[in-house]
Amino acid sequence: MSHRAVILINLGTPNSPTYFSVFKYLRQFLSDPRVIDYPWIFRFLLVNLIICPIRSFASSRIYKDLFNKYSGQSPLKLYTDELTRTLNQGSSEDKFYYAMRYQNPSIESAIKEALNTNPDELVIFPLFPQYASATTGSVYEEVGKILSRYWVIPKVTYIGQFYSEPSFINAWKNNLSKMNINSYDHILFSFHGLPNSQVNKVYSDNICEDKNCDKGITELNKFCYKATSYETARLIANSSHINNDQYTVCFQSRLTKNWLEPFTDEVLKSLAEKGMKRILIVSPAFTADCLETVIELGDEYNSLFQAAGGEVVEYVPSLNASKPHKSFVIKTSWKKRG
Secondary structure, three states, rough: OOOEEEEEEEOOOOOOOOOHHHHHHHHHHOOOOOOOOOOHHHHHHHHHHHHHHHHHHHHHHHHHHHHHHHOOOHHHHHHHHHHHHHHHHHHOOEEEEEEEEOOOEEEEHHHHHHOOOOOOEEEEEEEEOOOOHHHHHHHHHHHHHHHOOOOOEEEEEEEEOOOHHHHHHHHHHHHHOOOOHHOOOOOEEEOOOOEEEHOOOOOOOOOOOOOOOOOOOOOOOOOOHHHHHHHHHHHHHHHOOOHHHHEEEEEEOOOOOOOOOEEEEHHHHHHHHHHOEEEEEEEOOOOOOOOHHHHHHHHHHHHHHHHHOOEEEEOOOOOOOOHHHHHHHHHHHHOOOO
């Protein structure tokens, strides 16, 4: 009987919230040329001599706060593991595995385990709704490198971006339905930021700014992270009957001013200055809760908003291991190819 091996892949997390574990995670993550697209020697010096030694101290404290909220575990790994186990309980044709692009369980170990079962088809499923070279592109490249070392390679199917898949939008609609939307003054759709330089590289002329990416998807911008983020927000808002004037699309986690705008933190300050008191944040760039949702949105941005005169920022939990998320994965792993 033929069978498929499906590998769900998320970004990654430190193995523990210690300085050395965080250092190791950041070094692997930031050494990826698709993440920091500098010449090798500059990237090596920047990552190993400046960023990691300094940033790992502060980051380890933040990760400790995160892990403490989940009984000493990473929520990203916790929910991805739970989702995988749930999928395997209801599947006879497919065997599901999961991996992290950075740290553990590694993509290499997941592929080895999957290929040991001699599957007819290997399905690579990056859990990133909107394509970015630093996420989906990096996964594709890493998988290709690993598979090149195998003598027997089965049929390989790559799941592409799924920002507009109806079952994905429905899963977020389900999460939003649990919130009293009308009790908030405004809603933010906050996506992880990217350097403008990386977004520009999608286009042959290296310019995103004049492509009207906030207006809709075209043949030209269909792989532009900015365009697909706006489209995701628009589709979720429409499905949940949220009017255009009730929400704003913004981008979080920026490192410099030369990242996608508007910045979530600045939008929050502006809303507080306008007298708004209650803000709801949806972050559909993430399929599982992680540092960026639990700590950045849930804790840091709430404190920032209160300091600016607001009362509360609440975020909608991610899809995690919910039934709608499980349904989406099953449907998409069969329907969406390439």
